[in-house]
Amino acid sequence: MFRTRVIAALGAVVLALAGCAGGVASADAVPTLRWAVTLPAHWDPVVSGSGAQFRILSLAYASLTEINEKGEAVPGLAESWTYNEAGDQVTFHLRPNLTFSDGTPLNAAAVKSYLERAKTQKDSALFGDLTSIKSVSASGDRDVVVDLTQVDYQIPLLLGERVAQISSPNVDPAALDRSPVGAGPFKVVENVPGSHVYLTKNPDYWDAANIHIERVELLAEPDAATIVSGLQTGVYDLANVVPNQVKAAAAAKLDVVVQPGFNASNISLNVNKPPFDNPKVVDAVRHAINRQEFVDKVTFGIGEVTDQPFPPGYPAYDESVANAYPYDVAKAKALLADAGATNVAVDLVIPAQSTAAEIIQAQLGAVGITVTIKVDPNWATPFFAKDLALSIYGTTGRESPVQTLTAHFGPNGPLNLSTPYEPAGFAEAVAVARQTPLDSPDYRTNLQAATRAGLQSRALVFTYSQPNLFVKSAKVSDIAPIPGQIHWTGLTVTP
Amino acid sequence: MVLRVLRLPTGKIAFAILLVIAALALFGPLLAFQDPLEGGAGILAGPSGAHPLGTDYLGRDVLSRLLAGSRISVLGAAQVTLVAMVVGVIPGILSVYLGSVFEWLTLRLADTLIALPFLVFAVAVTALLGNGIPQAMFTVGIMVSPLFYRVTRAATLAVARSPYVEAAIVSGATIGWVVRKHVWVKVLPPIAVALAHTAGVGFVVVSSLTFLGIGVQPPAPTWGGVLAADLGYLSFRPWAPLLPTALIMATVWACNLLADAIRDVSGEGGKALITAKGVRA
Numbered sequence: 100m101f102r103t104r105v106i107a108a109l110g111a112v113v114l115a116l117a118g119c120a121g122g123v124a125s126a127d128a129v130p131t132l133r134w135a136v137t138l139p140a141h142w143d144p145v146v147s148g149s150g151a152q153f154r155i156l157s158l159a160y161a162s163l164t165e166i167n168e169k170g171e172a173v174p175g176l177a178e179s180w181t182y183n184e185a186g187d188q189v190t191f192h193l194r195p196n197l198t199f200s201d202g203t204p205l206n207a208a209a210v211k212s213y214l215e216r217a218k219t220q221k222d223s224a225l226f227g228d229l230t231s232i233k234s235v236s237a238s239g240d241r242d243v244v245v246d247l248t249q250v251d252y253q254i255p256l257l258l259g260e261r262v263a264q265i266s267s268p269n270v271d272p273a274a275l276d277r278s279p280v281g282a283g284p285f286k287v288v289e290n291v292p293g294s295h296v297y298l299t300k301n302p303d304y305w306d307a308a309n310i311h312i313e314r315v316e317l318l319a320e321p322d323a324a325t326i327v328s329g330l331q332t333g334v335y336d337l338a339n340v341v342p343n344q345v346k347a348a349a350a351a352k353l354d355v356v357v358q359p360g361f362n363a364s365n366i367s368l369n370v371n372k373p374p375f376d377n378p379k380v381v382d383a384v385r386h387a388i389n390r391q392e393f394v395d396k397v398t399f400g401i402g403e404v405t406d407q408p409f410p411p412g413y414p415a416y417d418e419s420v421a422n423a424y425p426y427d428v429a430k431a432k433a434l435l436a437d438a439g440a441t442n443v444a445v446d447l448v449i450p451a452q453s454t455a456a457e458i459i460q461a462q463l464g465a466v467g468i469t470v471t472i473k474v475d476p477n478w479a480t481p482f483f484a485k486d487l488a489l490s491i492y493g494t495t496g497r498e499s500p501v502q503t504l505t506a507h508f509g510p511n512g513p514l515n516l517s518t519p520y521e522p523a524g525f526a527e528a529v530a531v532a533r534q535t536p537l538d539s540p541d542y543r544t545n546l547q548a549a550t551r552a553g554l555q556s557r558a559l560v561f562t563y564s565q566p567n568l569f570v571k572s573a574k575v576s577d578i579a580p581i582p583g584q585i586h587w588t589g590l591t592v593t594p
Numbered sequence: 595m596v597l598r599v600l601r602l603p604t605g606k607i608a609f610a611i612l613l614v615i616a617a618l619a620l621f622g623p624l625l626a627f628q629d630p631l632e633g634g635a636g637i638l639a640g641p642s643g644a645h646p647l648g649t650d651y652l653g654r655d656v657l658s659r660l661l662a663g664s665r666i667s668v669l670g671a672a673q674v675t676l677v678a679m680v681v682g683v684i685p686g687i688l689s690v691y692l693g694s695v696f697e698w699l700t701l702r703l704a705d706t707l708i709a710l711p712f713l714v715f716a717v718a719v720t721a722l723l724g725n726g727i728p729q730a731m732f733t734v735g736i737m738v739s740p741l742f743y744r745v746t747r748a749a750t751l752a753v754a755r756s757p758y759v760e761a762a763i764v765s766g767a768t769i770g771w772v773v774r775k776h777v778w779v780k781v782l783p784p785i786a787v788a789l790a791h792t793a794g795v796g797f798v799v800v801s802s803l804t805f806l807g808i809g810v811q812p813p814a815p816t817w818g819g820v821l822a823a824d825l826g827y828l829s830f831r832p833w834a835p836l837l838p839t840a841l842i843m844a845t846v847w848a849c850n851l852l853a854d855a856i857r858d859v860s861g862e863g864g865k866a867l868i869t870a871k872g873v874r875a
Contacts, residue, residue, distance in 0.1 A: 324828055343651070347829030396637055396652060452807045457652060460813060461633055472812045474725060 129313035130592040132575065135320045135329060135338035138296060142279040142287070143272055144264035145217045145225055151495050153261045154585050158298055158315055159200075160264030160281030161305065163191055163210065163243075164255050166498050170361075170414070170582050172255035172537070176205065176265060176282065176305065177243070186250035186534065191258070193241040198303045199267040200286035207237035212268035214245070214258075220272065227513060228262050228502060231533070250534040256499035260584055284310045284587045294319055309588040327351050330572050336592060340570040342399040348570040356569040357401065360583040361496020361503065363408045364393070366459060366560040367516040372488040374445060374468075379438035381557040385424035386431040387466040388459075393563040397454050402565035407550060408494065408507045410564035415500035417547035420554055431466040444469040447489045450478035455491055455562070485518045493565075495583055500546055501532050508553035517558035528552035598859040605855035611848035618661060619668035626658035630815050638830040648831060650823055652813075659815035660838060666804070666816045667845075670731045671796030677735025678792050682742025683785060687777060689743075690750045691769050704740035712737035713802055720808050727800070730809040734799045738792055745788050749781040783860035787853050794849030801842045817841055 139155050141147040147156060165175040177191035197205035214235045217225040231251040236244045245254060257263075267280040279287050284307070285298035296317040300310055320339065321329060327347045329335045340348055340355065348355050368375040368384065375381050390404035406423065409416045435443065447470045449456045460470040470489070481487050492514055497503045506512045509529075510521040532549040535542045567583060576591040599605035618625075628645075634653035641648050647656040689697045712734050719733040720726065753759055759776050767775075803809040804818030817838045824834040 324825060327829075343827055344829065350829065395635075396633075452812070454651060457812050458633075461631070461652070474807060476721070 128594060130311060130594050131314040131316060131336075132312050132590075132592045133316045133318060133334065133336045135318050135326060135335040137320050137339075138293065138317060141276050142290070143276040144266060144281075145213075145220050145223050145272065146276060147224065153264065154583075155317065156264055156279070156281075157260050157283060157585070158285045158317075158587065159279040159283045159287055160266060161283045162260045163258040163263040163265065165586070166256070166259055166581060166584065168580055168582070170498065172259065172498070175259070176210075180255055182252065182536075186252060186536070187247045189245050189247070189254050190238070191243040191245070193243065194305050195241065197282060197305055199269075199280055199282045200301050200303060201267055201269065201280045203267050203269050203280075204240075205265060205267075205282045206240045207243045208240075209268045210243045210263075210265055211235045211237050213265045214243075214263070216272065217262070225262055227506075227511065228257065231257075249530065251501075252536045253499040253501045253533055256537070257497075257502055259498045261497060285312075285315055306588050311589070311591045312587065326570065327353065330570060333572070335572075336575050337569060337571045340568045342397070342401050342565070342568065344570075345399065345401065345568065354571045354573060354575075356571060356578050358567040358569060358578065358583075358585075359580055360564075360567045361409055361413065361498075362493065362566065362583070363405055363410065363496065363564045364455065364491065364493040364562050365408070365507075365514075366562060367482075367487075367490045367492050367514070368558050368560065369485065369488045370517040370520050370557050371485075374440055374443045375488065375557070377438050377440060378557060379434045380440050380443065380468075382424070383431040383434040383438070383440075383466060384463065384468070385560055386427045386434065387462050387468070388424075388560055388562060389426040389462055390562050391426075392458055392462070393455060396458060398563060398565045401568065402563050404562070405564045406561045407554060408503055408559070408561060409496065409500070409550075410566075413500070414543050415504070415546040415550050417550045417554075419547075420551050423554070424560075428466055435467055441467075442469070443467065444471070445489050446471050446473050446487075447491070448473045448475050448478055448481065448487045449491055450474070450476065453491065459491065482516070483513060485516055487516060490516060495567075498583075501529060501549065504529055504532075504549055504553050507559055508556050515556075515558055517556075520556070520558055522552060522555035522557075524555070525549070525552040599852070599855045602855045602858060604851045604858075608848045608851035608855060611844055612852065615664065615668060615845050615848070618664035620665075622661040622664040626655075626661040628655040628658045630654060630658040630662040631813050638827055640831065647837060648834065650820070651827055654813075656820065656834070656837070659820055660817065660841065663815035663817050663820060664841075666727060666810060666814065667797060667800050667818075667842075670727050670800030670809070671793050671845075673728065673731040674735045674738060674796030674799060675789060675792045677732055678738040679742050679785065679789060681736055682739035682744075683746045683781070686743040686746025687750045687773060687781065689747050690754050691773070700743065704743050707737055708740050710737060713799065716799070716803060717806070717808055720803075725808060725811065727803075727809040730803050731796070731800065734796070738795060741792060742785065742788050745784040746781050749784050750777050753777050753780045783856070786856045787860070790849050790853035790856055794846040794853070797842060797845050797849065 136155055139147060139152045142156065144156050144160055147153065162175045163177045164172045167173045176193055176197060178194045180189055180191045182189050193207060199205050214232065217223050218229050218232065231247050231249055231254065233246045233248045238244050265282060266275055270280045277290060282304060284301055284304045286301045287296060287298050289297040298315040300313050301307065304310060318335065323341045323344055326338045326340055327344055330338060330353050331351050345355050368381060370376055370381065394400060394402050394404055403411060405411060406421060407416055445468065447456055447459060449472065452474060456472050460472055463470050482490055494514060497506065507514045508522060508525050509515060510519040528549040532545045535545045574593045578590065579586050600609060632654065634649065636649055637651055637653045639645060639649040645655050650656055685700045689700045715737055716730045716733045720730050723729045753776055759772055762772060801818035804816035805822045810816050810819060821835055821838040824831065
């Protein structure tokens with residue numbers, strides 16, 4: 100009797116294990132991408148807003164426009180767009196027969212609904228990006244007419260992945276935040292917050308023929324030190340990687356993807372608060388910063404120095420004013436002395452431990468500014484309320500360079516810690532850049548003029564730019580070098 | 595008492611280690627032959643003549659940071675121990691004599707404190723009162739105090755119900771006199787054991803908090819902080835976490851050995867801790 104029970108128990112165990120093995124095999128039978136990521140806190144693109152999370156949301160949502168490898172706007176849900184003669188109205192022409200993953204038609208009315216929600220919803224993270232949009236109307240089923248408050252040729256760049264990931268109008272925004280309904284290449288089939296999100300291919304996506312992955316599994320990102328072993332053992336196929344793990348990833352013969360981007364990190368100063376209400380103290384900070392040290396110690400040489408809100412080589416990067424405030428400790432000390440600023444002390448408030456913050460502390464300490472690093476997990480609240488005197492920020496940039504400029508230097512720019520301060524001449528220069536068609540020979544010149552005007556701001560000291568880093572297994576094909584974005588079309592995973 | 599502890603092998607080992615740690619706490623910052631806060635160009639370098647334990651992610655000398663970090667760890671552990679003892683011992687004795695209401699309240703409070711995860715609570719308190727070792731360690735000291743409370747209360751109860759104490763009270767002795775004359779000497783041995791044990795707990799807690807970056811402001815060096823930094827750069831210096839880990843482990847081990855040694859020499863009733871003038875039960 101006992102022996103029979105033991106055999107039965109063993110049999111059950113074997114069957115259970117076989118069942119588990121079968122489960123894995125079935126997941127692997129179709130091309131599946133397992134991506135270790137910081138799972139999005141919000142799946143509603145209006146609430147999630149800009150930042151890095153839009154890359155993940157792009158699995159579930161398609162955008163009005165996309166960008167190509169040169170950063171130029173190319174068709175997405177909209178197959179084309181046309182400006183009126185004055186440049187204050189743009190009409191987007193949608194592709195035919197678009198539908199959301201819940202079967203709702205994706206028509207001009209749906210796009211209008213989305214843009215209006217982004218402008219008016221109470222917790223919208225996008226309304227500040229849409230100030231150029233006066234009103235949106237639907238002309239027929241496929242034409243979205245956007246009337247502008249000013250001449251603005253940046254709109255096709257603006258209404259890309261970060262700002263115009265169109266969601267279904269039939270879903271309550273609160274529900275959308277948990278269960279996204281978009282028209283992207285995949286649709287969410289299971290979402291367990293903090294654990295995983297499973298998605299399957301959306302056959303109704305407008306470019307579904309070029310989507311070769313059947314299933315995406317988003318898995319909560321583990322500690323950075325364990326990412327490489329996770330890929331080695333096949334737990335993940337793709338992961339974000341921090342610079343100090345690149346060496347380990349390369350040693351493990353994994354593919355390290357150095358993807359171009361618009362990233363730039365800065366030191367944010369509040370010129371409305373002491374000690375930065377004294378322009379000479381700000382100048383002292385500008386000269387105290389050795390940018391190369393950030394590149395060496397934060398990016399491990401992968402990044403590059405920048406003193407502008409873009410990496411060098413970007414269309415809006417103005418080479419003529421590069422290194423306007425060279426690293427010069429003696430000059431920084433002299434400026435502080437000239438300002439009569441003795442015993443200058445300031446709190447550097449950051450959201451989490453940061454090597455960059457420690458570098459800033461040491462560099463400012465070397466010229467006589469005592470910096471106390473304070474880690475505040477609720478940092479975002481005082482930062483965006485402009486209550487801090489000193490902080491740091493790293494932006495992933497925007498497809499629209501004008502949007503990047505206004506975010507940093509505009510009087511209400513979210514990254515301008517000194518609101519409502521705006522450098523003299525910036526508003527005029529940025530208006531000229533907006534009014535310049537993207538294909539105009541003057542476009543780059545006018546953009547750079549706006550950058551020059553913005554860099555007069557005493558509220559920001561840019562430090563370094565780091566590309567987006569991913570590590571992937573050999574099962575995953577090459578990722579197209581689209582600046583700052585991952586395009587799922589053409590990507591393959593060997594089962 | 596000290597001599598009796600030192601006669602035990604465990605006592606000798608514990609004293610030796612704790613003596614070194616105490617010396618590091620006192621003189622560590624002076625022994626650091628390089629500025630523990632000053633970075634250099636060579637980051638994550640291996641051991642060399644200039645940097646015997648290599649450099650960290652900002653090019654700072656790791657040996658100097660470990661030496662300079664000793665004081666924070668020792669002072670943090672000492673604070674936990676002191677607070678726990680003060681908060682636990684006195685109510686532990688009084689709970690036996692101040693009546694059932696006080697007894698019930700203190701017992702329930704002790705139960706509550708035991709139920710709370712003290713590390714998480716310390717993190718919450720630092721978020722509320724500011725990121726500093728004193729706040730965090732004060733909180734942890736209170737959270738650990740039920741150990742002293744219970745040990746002291748148990749010892750006091752044993753003495754309070756003994757015939758000679760009852761005889762003393764019948765003869766007109768006051769509660770204060772009984773506590774001073776009979777109770778205090780009885781509770782000293784378990785307190786000494788708890789003291790050594792709590793010091794070990796204190797080291798673990800201060801290392802855990804500083805590992806998480808709580809309680810200390812960068813760039814101040816701590817053992818836990820050095821360990822946390824090393825773990826982020828394993829591919830460069832895989833052996834590096836062993837050094838702060840060994841320091842933390844050795845210190846905690848020494849505290850526990852000392853607790854064992856005190857317990858062993860105390861014997862039942864803590865005779866070894868009672869002076870010639872004390873009362874032998």
